[in-house]
Every structure is written in structure tokens, then in C-alpha cells.
Amino acid sequence: MKRSWYAAPYAVWMALFTIVPLLLVCYYAFTTRSGAFTTENLTRIFDYAPVLFDSLRLALYCTALCLLIGYPAAYFMASRDMSRSQSLAVLILLPMWMNFLLRTYAMMTLFENNGVLNTLFEALGLPRQQMIGTEGAVLVGMVYNFLPFMVLPIYTVLKKLDPRVIEAAEDLGANPVRVVTRVVLPMSVPGIVSGITMVFMPAVTTFAISRLMSSGMIYLMGDMIEEFYITMNNRNVGSAMSLVMMVLILISIGFLRKADPEGQGGGLW
Amino acid sequence: MVQDTRLIELKGISKSFDDTQVLHSIDLYIRKCEFITLLGPSGCGKTTLLRIIGGFETPDEGQVLFEGADMANVPPYRRRINTVFQKYALFSHLNVFDNIAFGLNLKTPEALGVKTRRQKREEIARRVGRMLKLVKMEGYEKRSIDQLSGGQQQRIAIARALVNEPEVLLLDEPLGALDLKLRKEMQVELKAMQQQLGITFIYVTHDQEEALTMSDTVVVLNGGRIQQIGEPKRIYDEPKNAFVADFIGESNILSGIMREDCLVEMLGVEFQCVDEGFAKDEPVDVVVRPEDVMIVGEDVGMLTGTVESVIFKGVHYEMMVNTGAMRWKVHSTTMQPAGSRVGMSIVPFNIHIMRKEA
Numbered sequence: 202m203k204r205s206w207y208a209a210p211y212a213v214w215m216a217l218f219t220i221v222p223l224l225l226v227c228y229y230a231f232t233t234r235s236g237a238f239t240t241e242n243l244t245r246i247f248d249y250a251p252v253l254f255d256s257l258r259l260a261l262y263c264t265a266l267c268l269l270i271g272y273p274a275a276y277f278m279a280s281r282d283m284s285r286s287q288s289l290a291v292l293i294l295l296p297m298w299m300n301f302l303l304r305t306y307a308m309m310t311l312f313e314n315n316g317v318l319n320t321l322f323e324a325l326g327l328p329r330q331q332m333i334g335t336e337g338a339v340l341v342g343m344v345y346n347f348l349p350f351m352v353l354p355i356y357t358v359l360k361k362l363d364p365r366v367i368e369a370a371e372d373l374g375a376n377p378v379r380v381v382t383r384v385v386l387p388m389s390v391p392g393i394v395s396g397i398t399m400v401f402m403p404a405v406t407t408f409a410i411s412r413l414m415s416s417g418m419i420y421l422m423g424d425m426i427e428e429f430y431i432t433m434n435n436r437n438v439g440s441a442m443s444l445v446m447m448v449l450i451l452i453s454i455g456f457l458r459k460a461d462p463e464g465q466g467g468g469l470w
Numbered sequence: 471m472v473q474d475t476r477l478i479e480l481k482g483i484s485k486s487f488d489d490t491q492v493l494h495s496i497d498l499y500i501r502k503c504e505f506i507t508l509l510g511p512s513g514c515g516k517t518t519l520l521r522i523i524g525g526f527e528t529p530d531e532g533q534v535l536f537e538g539a540d541m542a543n544v545p546p547y548r549r550r551i552n553t554v555f556q557k558y559a560l561f562s563h564l565n566v567f568d569n570i571a572f573g574l575n576l577k578t579p580e581a582l583g584v585k586t587r588r589q590k591r592e593e594i595a596r597r598v599g600r601m602l603k604l605v606k607m608e609g610y611e612k613r614s615i616d617q618l619s620g621g622q623q624q625r626i627a628i629a630r631a632l633v634n635e636p637e638v639l640l641l642d643e644p645l646g647a648l649d650l651k652l653r654k655e656m657q658v659e660l661k662a663m664q665q666q667l668g669i670t671f672i673y674v675t676h677d678q679e680e681a682l683t684m685s686d687t688v689v690v691l692n693g694g695r696i697q698q699i700g701e702p703k704r705i706y707d708e709p710k711n712a713f714v715a716d717f718i719g720e721s722n723i724l725s726g727i728m729r730e731d732c733l734v735e736m737l738g739v740e741f742q743c744v745d746e747g748f749a750k751d752e753p754v755d756v757v758v759r760p761e762d763v764m765i766v767g768e769d770v771g772m773l774t775g776t777v778e779s780v781i782f783k784g785v786h787y788e789m790m791v792n793t794g795a796m797r798w799k800v801h802s803t804t805m806q807p808a809g810s811r812v813g814m815s816i817v818p819f820n821i822h823i824m825r826k827e828a
């Protein structure tokens with residue numbers, strides 16, 4: 202009986218900062234500026250279908266790239282060679298200790314027309330490249346920002362994997378490739394699912410990264426919502442868009458949950 | 471059954487972990503179709519030796535030969551060996567059926583004696599079914615591993631290794647988690663399988679009874695050193711030193727002095743024995759098994775003492791008899807009440823003399 206009271210602060214916290222804002226978003230989404238009920242805000246989303254499509258596409262690319270880079274990284278981090286894995290872990294996690302905007306600004310200085318990379322190209326006698334402003338640059342920025350969220354859950358799962366199980370597979374005749382395909386990969390599915398969720402969710406609603414890395418050429422849903430809220434001061438359409446994004450994300454989580462019904466995904470969300 | 475060809479040979483195997491030496495120059499050969507048991511107390515290096523044979527651990531010194539060929543550069547998956555691991559190491563992402571089928575799935579259809587993939591699937595199902603029956607786990611095919619008890623997991627681990635019908639099977643305390651009745655049944659089943667399929671078993675246990683009943687050869691280990699290698703009966707009847715005598719079966723161990731060939735003095739009494747070749751007045755260890763001590767009348771006994779305690783052990787009574795200088799453990803089918811005075815005698819053949827360990 203009494204115990205439940207300990208949860209009270211969290212309940213208050215939840216109500217204040219999760220439930221109330223959610224309700225507000227719903228309220229704004231279905232009302233006009235003057236407060237009358239409408240569904241027009243929601244239908245406005247169709248005007249921005251290409252942006253929505255771009256957001257989903259880039260988020261998918263980003264998630265795929267994070268998985269491709271992140272899985273091997275997590276694998277090496279979890280392997281028993283501690284001294285090497287330590288430095289690799291720091292390398293991957295260090296950027297997390299910085300605000301993502303700062304990180305992105307740092308990235309920009311690398312890719313700018315007069316940036317570090319182009320200076321390097323010039324020194325090597327290679328032609329300068331227009332990098333900033335391209336979709337590739339946005340993608341690099343996104344992957345750089347979201348990679349840790351892929352690595353961590355996979356690392357957690359791999360770290361827990363009993364080396365004796367791998368020995369058992371070898372014992373039964375599995376060569377190194379088959380050890381990975383038949384044991385290590387299947388056993389890390391929960392971590393992969395968790396990683397995909399952790400990357401895909403924030404990636405769909407990416408903002409700022411896209412604008413900065415594309416010098417304002419590429420607008421994603423996150424940027425749109427920000428724009429409606431702040432620049433155009435139209436929180437009704439902004440809320441409607443947020444709502445649509447939330448529903449899309451919930452649906453995708455639903456699919457992913459199917460792949461990891463026990464929810465052992467590294468315990469990260 | 472056991473053939474003369476040496477299948478596996480260990481030559482001077484030494485292994486250390488962080489400066490502590492776990493195995494000291496182990497020399498051992500294992501013949502084709504042999505049931506050989508590594509027996510020894512916890513921590514004596516049994517698992518380590520088995521892991522070296524399986525290829526999961528590299529020895530610091532020495533060689534493992536398989537049919538005469540050095541195995542140093544042969545990874546575990548290419549050795550014709552399967553292992554029942556002490557801690558099972560089952561695949562938690564697969565159900566019982568797929569765990570057992572793991573090794574077979576990796577093989578080509580031809581290796582299973584069939585042509586098509588379909589036939590392979592059927593053949594695997596057939597073999598897995600037979601194994602499940604053997605380990606008394608029929609109907610558990612679809613169960614997930616974490617829904618099984620320890621003993622059930624252990625039986626799946628046995629089935630998973632045995633189903634591959636390897637040339638050599640390493641078993642690390644494979645019956646440790648089973649209750650006594652199932653354990654006895656599985657001992658019989660394993661022994662039958664071993665003989666029927668002609669598989670070489672390298673078996674690890676610290677249960678001396680299991681070792682003696684199942685093995686062709688027993689290797690007694692202590693502190694990473696081989697104490698004695700031999701047939702079970704020989705090890706039991708002629709332990710080479712006090713450690714083996716104490717570890718295998720129950721025994722009365724006492725110090726004695728070899729007065730001359732076939733005459734040993736212990737507890738101030740001279741006994742006839744059958745051992746020769748010791749120096750005159752050499753100090754020795756003497757072993758007498760409890761069942762070899764005969765209770766006789768107080769007046770005709772070589773030793774006399776008082777019965778201190780009597781415990782009924784099923785088939786026999788176990789009595790502790792105090793002769794003043796020592797308490798003897800005596801097994802007899804007839805009971806002497808506690809407190810009574812008895813005489814004891816031992817026939818020469820049942821007195822085992824061993825050199826003192828350095």
C-alpha cells in the first residue's frame with residue numbers, strides 16, 4: 202500500500218512533462234487558431250508529403266548505415282580484447298557527451314567549401330568537392346549523431362553472450378562465419394531491434410542537423426514542425442504534424458516489437 | 471571392444487593460468503573405442519585437460535596428437551570431436567529440437583547418407599527423435615531452453631553432442647545434475663551407446679563409483695598431475711599411493727614399516743602381506759579396505775578394539791572400531807553392538823603396501 206506513494210513524484214513528473222504536453226498537442230492539432238474544432242490541420246500534411254517522404258527515406262538510410270557501421274563496432278567492443286575495445290568505446294561514445302548542435306557545427310567545419318576536408322583535398326592535388334548542402338552530408342551528420350544509439354544496445358546484448366555458447370557452436374562444426382550467422386547474429390536480434398528503434402525514432406524527426414548540413418537546402422519533417430511552431434507561430438499545424446509523426450513512429454515500434462516480443466533489447470528503452 | 475590403435479596422444483601437456491600451473495606435464499594416450507575417465511577432486515584440472523583436447527585451450531607446452539597428427543593448428547570445428555559441456559552451453563535462441571539438430575544442420579546431405587535437402591530434413595528429424603527418446607525427453611521438441619530444469623538441460627546437452635556420432639565424445643560431468651535413479655539409467659544408456667556406436671568416450675567425473683562402473687580405463691588426477699592410470703579394478707585393488715587409495719573407495723590408511731619382503735609392521739604388530747621389493751625397514755603407507763577387515767573373536771584377532779559406532783548402510787553395517795592407536799572403518803554383514811570388544815584380522819592378500827610420496 203504505502204510503497205505506491207514512492208512513485209508519486211514520478212507520476213507527477215510524467216503528468217506534467219509527458220501527458221499534459223501530449224494532450225496539448227492533440228488539442229492544438231484539432232483546433233483552429235481561434236479554438237474551433239477542425240481536421241484541416243491534419244489534411245495539411247498532404248501538402249508536405251514530399252518532405253514526409255524524404256524524412257522517412259533519410260531515416261531509413263540512416264538506420265541502415267548505423268546498423269552496418271554499428272554492429273561490427275559493437276562486436277569488436279564486446280570482444281574480449283579489453284585494451285582495444287576500451288579506446289573504441291570512448292571513440293564512439295565521446296560525441297554523446299556533447300550537445301548535438303555543437304557536434305553538428307563541428308561536422309560542418311569538416312565539410313564546408315573551405316572546410317577541413319576540402320583543404321586536405323587541395324593539399325593532395327584533388328579537386329574541391331561541394332559536400333555541404335548535399336543529401337550525403339545530411340546523412341553523414343545524422344549517422345554521426347545517432348550511431349551511439351545503435352552501438353549501445355547491440356553492445357549490451359553481445360557483452361552478455363556466453364563465450365561457452367560460441368565454443369559449443371564451434372564444437373558442433375560451425376566455422377567462424379557460421380558461428381556468426383547461426384549463433385551470434387540470431388542471439389543479438391533483441392539488441393538490433395532496440396538499436397533500430399532508438400535510431401529510427403529520433404531520425405524520422407531529425408531537425409537542425411538537416412538544415413545545417415544542407416545549408417538550408419533540405420527540409421525534413423522536424424524542420425517543418427520547428428518552422429511552423431517558431432517562425433510561423435502556427436502551433437496548430439505544427440501539432441498536427443507532430444501527431445502524425447508520433448502515430449507513424451508508434452506503428453513502426455509495433456512492427457519492431459513483433460521481432461523482439463520479450464523486449465530483451467539491451468534494456469535501453 | 472577397445473582397440474589397440476592409439477587415437478589420441480597427449481605428450482607433456484602443461485598449462486598455466488595467471489602464473490598458477492594447472493596441468494603438469496600430462497602424458498596420456500587414448501585408444502580407439504576406449505571409455506576413459508578422468509577422475510579427480512574439484513579444481514584438479516579435468517575440465518582444462520578436456521578443453522585442450524577439444525581445442526578450446528592451447529597448452530603452454532606439449533602436443534595433442536590425433537591419429538599421430540599434431541592438432542595444434544586445427545580449430546575445434548575441424549576436429550572430429552564433440553563435447554558435452556559442464557555448464558551445458560545450450561543455444562537459448564533455439565528450441566530443444568533445433569539445439570539437438572544444430573550439428574546435423576551444418577552437415578551436407580551426403581554426410582547424412584541422403585541426397586536431397588528434403589531427405590536431409592527428414593533424416594535429421596529421425597535422428598533427433600531417436601536421441602530425445604534415448605535421453606527420455608520425447609515430446610519436448612518445441613520447448614524453449616529456459617523452460618527446462620537443470621537436469622533436462624543436461625540431457626539435451628548430451629543429446630546435442632551424441633547425435634553427431636563423433637569419433638570422440640568429450641563428456642564433462644554429463645550426469646552431474648541428475649537424480650540418482652536417472653543418473654544410473656543414463657549411465658547404462660551412455661555405456662550402451664558408446665559400445666554400440668564404437669565412439670571413444672573421454673569422460674570427466676568426480677564420482678568415483680561412476681568412474682569405476684563405466685570405464686575401461688580410469689585416470690586419477692590430483693593437483694594437475696596424473697596419479698594413476700589403469701583398469702577400474704586394478705586402481706581399486708592396487709592404488710598406487712595414499713591419495714588414490716583415499717579417493718577411490720573407502721579405506722583405512724596407516725603408516726607402516728617394511729620389515730622384510732612380505733612382512734609389514736603397523737601399529738606395533740607384524741602382518742603378513744604379499745608385497746616385495748622394498749628396502750629393509752622402509753617406511754610405507756598401508757591401505758586396508760573396510761570390507762577386507764574381518765571381525766573375529768576377541769581372543770583370535772590380530773588386533774583388538776572396541777566398537778564405537780554402528781551404522782546400517784543397506785547391504786552392510788559400517789562400524790568404527792577403536793584399537794587405541796587408530797580407529798578402523800569396518801564393513802560387515804553381521805553387526806556387533808556398540809561398546810562390544812572385538813578382534814580383527816586381515817588376510818595377507820588384502821594388505822596393500824604403497825611407497826611413501828616424496
Ligand SMILES: Nc1ncnc2c1ncn2[C@@H]1O[C@H](COP(=O)(O)OP(=O)(O)OP(=O)(O)O)[C@@H](O)[C@H]1O
Pocket residue numbers: 487488492510511512513514515516517518519556676
Ligand atoms: N580460464 C581460466 N582462468 C584462470 N584459471 C582457470 C581458468 N580455467 C580454470 N582455471 C583454474 O584451473 C584449475 C583447474 O580448473 P578445472 O576447471 O580444469 O578443474 P576441474 O577439475 O574441472 O574442476 P571441477 O570438478 O570443479 O569442474 C582451477 O584451479 C581453476 O581455478
Ligand SMILES: [Mg+2]
Pocket residue numbers: 516517518556642
Ligand atoms: Mg570441471
